[in-house]
Amino acid sequence: xxxxxxxxxxxxxxxxxxVGEEVDRLSCPKCEIALEPARLEAAHRVCYRCGYHxxxxxxxxxxxxxxxxxxxxxGQDVVATDVLGFNDSQPYVTRIEKSxxxxxxxxxxxxxxxVVGGHRVVTVVLDFAFMGGSMGAATGEKITTxxxxxxxxxxxxxxxxxxxxARMQEGVLSLMQMAKTSAALGRLxxxxxxFFSLLTDPTMGGVTASFASVADVILAEPGAxxxxxxSRVIQQATYETLPEGFQTAEFLLKHGMIDMVVPRxxxxxxxxxxxxxxxxQPVEPAQPVEAPVPATRPAIVP
Amino acid sequence: MSANGSGPASAWTQVELARHVDRPYxxxxxxxxxxxxxxxxxxxxxGDDHALIxxxxxxxGQTVMVIAQQKGRTTAERALRxxxxxxxxxxxxxxxxxxxxxxxxxxxxAFVDTPAAFPGAGAEERGIAWAIAxxxxxxxxxxxxxxxxxxxxxxxxxALGIGVGDRLLMMEHSIYSVAPPETxxxxxxxxxxxxxxxxxALKLTARDLHGLGLVDEVVPEPVxxxxxxxxxxxxxxxxxxxxxxxxxxxxxxxxxxxxxYERYRRIGxxxxxxxxxxxxxxxxx
Ligand SMILES: [Zn+2]
Numbered sequence: 001x002x003x004x005x006x007x008x009x010x011x012x013x014x015x016x017x018x019v020g021e022e023v024d025r026l027s028c029p030k031c032e033i034a035l036e037p038a039r040l041e042a043a044h045r046v047c048y049r050c051g052y053h054x055x056x057x058x059x060x061x062x063x064x065x066x067x068x069x070x071x072x073x074x075g076q077d078v079v080a081t082d083v084l085g086f087n088d089s090q091p092y093v094t095r096i097e098k099s100x101x102x103x104x105x106x107x108x109x110x111x112x113x114x115v116v117g118g119h120r121v122v123t124v125v126l127d128f129a130f131m132g133g134s135m136g137a138a139t140g141e142k143i144t145t146x147x148x149x150x151x152x153x154x155x156x157x158x159x160x161x162x163x164x165x166a167r168m169q170e171g172v173l174s175l176m177q178m179a180k181t182s183a184a185l186g187r188l189x190x191x192x193x194x195f196f197s198l199l200t201d202p203t204m205g206g207v208t209a210s211f212a213s214v215a216d217v218i219l220a221e222p223g224a225x226x227x228x229x230x231s232r233v234i235q236q237a238t239y240e241t242l243p244e245g246f247q248t249a250e251f252l253l254k255h256g257m258i259d260m261v262v263p264r265x266x267x268x269x270x271x272x273x274x275x276x277x278x279x280x281q282p283v284e285p286a287q288p289v290e291a292p293v294p295a296t297r298p299a300i301v302p
Numbered sequence: 303m304s305a306n307g308s309g310p311a312s313a314w315t316q317v318e319l320a321r322h323v324d325r326p327y328x329x330x331x332x333x334x335x336x337x338x339x340x341x342x343x344x345x346x347x348x349g350d351d352h353a354l355i356x357x358x359x360x361x362x363g364q365t366v367m368v369i370a371q372q373k374g375r376t377t378a379e380r381a382l383r384x385x386x387x388x389x390x391x392x393x394x395x396x397x398x399x400x401x402x403x404x405x406x407x408x409x410x411x412a413f414v415d416t417p418a419a420f421p422g423a424g425a426e427e428r429g430i431a432w433a434i435a436x437x438x439x440x441x442x443x444x445x446x447x448x449x450x451x452x453x454x455x456x457x458x459x460x461a462l463g464i465g466v467g468d469r470l471l472m473m474e475h476s477i478y479s480v481a482p483p484e485t486x487x488x489x490x491x492x493x494x495x496x497x498x499x500x501x502x503a504l505k506l507t508a509r510d511l512h513g514l515g516l517v518d519e520v521v522p523e524p525v526x527x528x529x530x531x532x533x534x535x536x537x538x539x540x541x542x543x544x545x546x547x548x549x550x551x552x553x554x555x556x557x558x559x560x561x562x563y564e565r566y567r568r569i570g571x572x573x574x575x576x577x578x579x580x581x582x583x584x585x586x587x
Contacts, residue, residue, distance in 0.1 A: 089491060140570055166480045168490060172480055172511060175480040176569040186443045206458070213429075228430045240423045243423065
């Protein structure tokens, strides 16, 4: 039998100017100093003066988190379908196509196997640049497939979230991805495979209220906005004055909702430490995975 | 409501009916369908939530665990019930009760009627998202049959927080949505006045969701809506709940859990649907 060649995928890093990230202004939104692009890149896009964490694209996240050249992307061809025929100011299909062109991704979630700190893991990264990282059916499908891979291969799971929540254009189909991903994580927990969730700016709504918050260990980047309802919605509903630092990673740490706030530069070492403690399996070489096709797996044509 | 149940006016009509002030609320159904309902209180962590209630009750001699989102009718009741919007305590109380139900092998009947989980600073501080997420995992694994009935508003994650189960039934004029049409309009149309179109686009009516295969049964309401005859509405709801529960009770638990998993697992991708063109990225050899 032929062994499939590992696919080391170069995720696109370009087109940054079109996705509206603050770095294009080359000044820090927090301390307002002018930033040198090269120095900022070298610091994994953390302001080298005040520590402000810029958002990362999925490819950048994978590059900073995983051991070099170990990521093999899966499920690239899982794409959203416009089941509802949704059309607001523009058709949903147009919005998806625009997001594809701008981000070079097919969906808001990127997943695959890779190695972190010498441990083979399954990892999922959400990219906020793709429709606000929102969870549509294809997004939920990729996340669930990744969880099922972790179950079948007994590999630790790392999910990096960055999302506004559910994808409205897919209605209840989107909402139900919360249940789908959570049910899969229940099975992962049952087979005693560790799951580490990294919350990055921003993680909100249905993503926080499902897979992102049921991990064995929850980490967050400094200053990340994390919560369920948006602060504007809360103010409109309750007229409450929101406390200083409301819904930041530090706020959640204080209230006991997450385990730790970890600066980006320390993340690889922190994950390595966690994996050393929780994962006792030796690194296996990458193998083509065959059997674990669940009976219910939708017929997605690759 | 138009005969074919389509068109913007009809979706919005359903929204208005689902929110009708005279519509029967969960306790109206509970009192009509069950005997000996006794409400249990508190999450054993922080407080008691009057927007999300529950306790054991008898259904034809069998004990079941009832959990329900409850709205208020008078001004005082509405304040007490927080307009049916639960805090984390509500979801955690529900979790306590369904775990108890599993231990005693009581089937679970969940009544959904909420605009949303409560968007408040305290709810965020006490981890509303964490409470809902924990319920999603727990409900997907509870080794007892679960029947969910949406009686009014199925509001997003707030509804799903007690809404994972083996059967999803909806009253004819109830709705279930990923977001309120008003929110959807203000985000996607940038204008709340587009709520009527948003309601249509979201496919939030019982009939639409049945058509999408997400709902097992649409329970008929009296002409004009359940507010016109509580008794008829509750009879229809009770009959549907009994029928589905007895079908579920006959299924061995391992198979029931597998079917519950698959029920959610298959929601989403349908290869028959036209998809947009795929961007193929270069793969290094
Ligand atoms: Zn700075």
